Amino acid sequence: xxxxxxxxxxxxxxxxxxxxxxxxxxxxxxxxxxxxxxxxxxxxxxxxxxxxxxxxxxxxxxxxxxxxxxxxxxxxxxxxxxxxxxxxxxxxxxxxxxxxxxxx
Amino acid sequence: xxxxxxxxxxxxxxxxxxxxxxxxxxxxxxxxxxxxxxxxxxxxxxxxxxxxxxxxxxxxxxxxxxxxxxxxxxxxxxxxxxxxxxxxxxxxxxxxxxxxxxxx
DNA sequence: TTAATTATTAGCACATTTGCTAATTACATT
DNA sequence: AATGTAATTAGCAAATGTGCTAATAATTAA
Numbered sequence: 001x002x003x004x005x006x007x008x009x010x011x012x013x014x015x016x017x018x019x020x021x022x023x024x025x026x027x028x029x030x031x032x033x034x035x036x037x038x039x040x041x042x043x044x045x046x047x048x049x050x051x052x053x054x055x056x057x058x059x060x061x062x063x064x065x066x067x068x069x070x071x072x073x074x075x076x077x078x079x080x081x082x083x084x085x086x087x088x089x090x091x092x093x094x095x096x097x098x099x100x101x102x103x104x
Numbered sequence: 105x106x107x108x109x110x111x112x113x114x115x116x117x118x119x120x121x122x123x124x125x126x127x128x129x130x131x132x133x134x135x136x137x138x139x140x141x142x143x144x145x146x147x148x149x150x151x152x153x154x155x156x157x158x159x160x161x162x163x164x165x166x167x168x169x170x171x172x173x174x175x176x177x178x179x180x181x182x183x184x185x186x187x188x189x190x191x192x193x194x195x196x197x198x199x200x201x202x203x204x205x206x207x208x
Numbered sequence: 209t210t211a212a213t214t215a216t217t218a219g220c221a222c223a224t225t226t227g228c229t230a231a232t233t234a235c236a237t238t
Numbered sequence: 239a240a241t242g243t244a245a246t247t248a249g250c251a252a253a254t255g256t257g258c259t260a261a262t263a264a265t266t267a268a
Contacts (some may be wrong), residue, residue, distance in 0.1 A: 013130075014127055017121075017124050017125050017130065018125050020121050020125070021121050021122050021124070022225090022226085026117075026121065026197075030200060030201075033201050039234045039244090040244080041244075041245055042243095042244060042245075045245085050226095050227065051226090051227070051228060051229080053227080053228075053229080053230095053244075053245085053246070053247080053248095054226075054227050056230075056245065056246055056247085057226080057246090057247095058226095059229085062224070070236090073237065074235065074244090075234065075243060075244045075245075076235095076243095076244060076245080077244080077245065077246085083201055086198070086201060087201060087202075090194060090198050091198060093130075094190070094191065094194055094195060096133075096134060096137065097133075097137050097187055097190060097191060098191075124222075126255085132232080143268080144214085144215095145215060145216090146214060146215075151241065154217090154256095154258090155257070155258060155259080156215075157216075157217080157258075157259080158256075158258075158261095160215065160216060161256080161257085162256095164216085176215090176264090176265090178265065178266070179213060179214045179215075179265040179266065180213095180214065180215080180226090181216085
C-alpha cells in the first residue's frame, strides 16, 4: 500500500502553510466555510475566474494538506472544509507566540 | 517618494501568508520569539545551516511582510519580531472560520 | 588610513508553482 | 451502446522562489 503517508517529506504544518500561501486557495476555504462547509468542485470552480483545471489543482493541493476532504457523489466531487484541522494547525502554531518570553 | 507602499500589488495578508510558507522563515520567527523578540542578523544567521546571504534574504522577506522590523545598532542589524502583527493578521483571518455557518 | 567585522546586494542556476489547453476518466442518461 | 455531464490528469510555458558564491556597503578598531 503506497497511500500518501502522513508525512510526505514535509510535515503537515508545512503543507498547511504552503496551501494557505495562495490567495485563491484561501478564498476557496472561505467560500466553503460560508456555504456551509461542503460544495461540489463545479460549484467552487464557477466562482473563480481561472480555468477549471486550475481550480481543480488548487483543490487537490488543499486536499493533500488535509484542509479539505473529498468524497464522490454520483459524478460530482464534494469538497468538505476541515475546520478543526485549519483551526488547530494554524491556531496551535500561533499559540507558540502567546505570552512574553524573556521580556528583559 | 518611492517607499514600499502599504499595498505593493499584494496586500498585507498575502505578504504575511507568503512569508509564513517557508519553514526557515517560520523558524526565524520562533527563534526571535524565544530569544526575547530581538536579535542581530548574525545571531539569527548562525543558528541556520544555510549561507548567510540566504538567511539575509529570508529576513528581508519577513521585513517586507511586516512580521519583523529592523534597526541599526553600530554595524549590526537588529531584527525585531512584530508579535502583534503576527497574531492579528493570522488570528483575524482564522477568525472568519469561527462559528458554524449555514449548518443545514 | 588600513584592516576587520557585520551584513547586504548582485547575479546566476535550479526547483517549484501557477495557469493554460487538450486529453482522459468516471458516472449517468437515453 | 452512445452521448452528455462533472471533473481530473497530462503536458507545456512562464513566472516565482530558493540557495549559492562573489562583490559591495557600512561601521568600528588599530
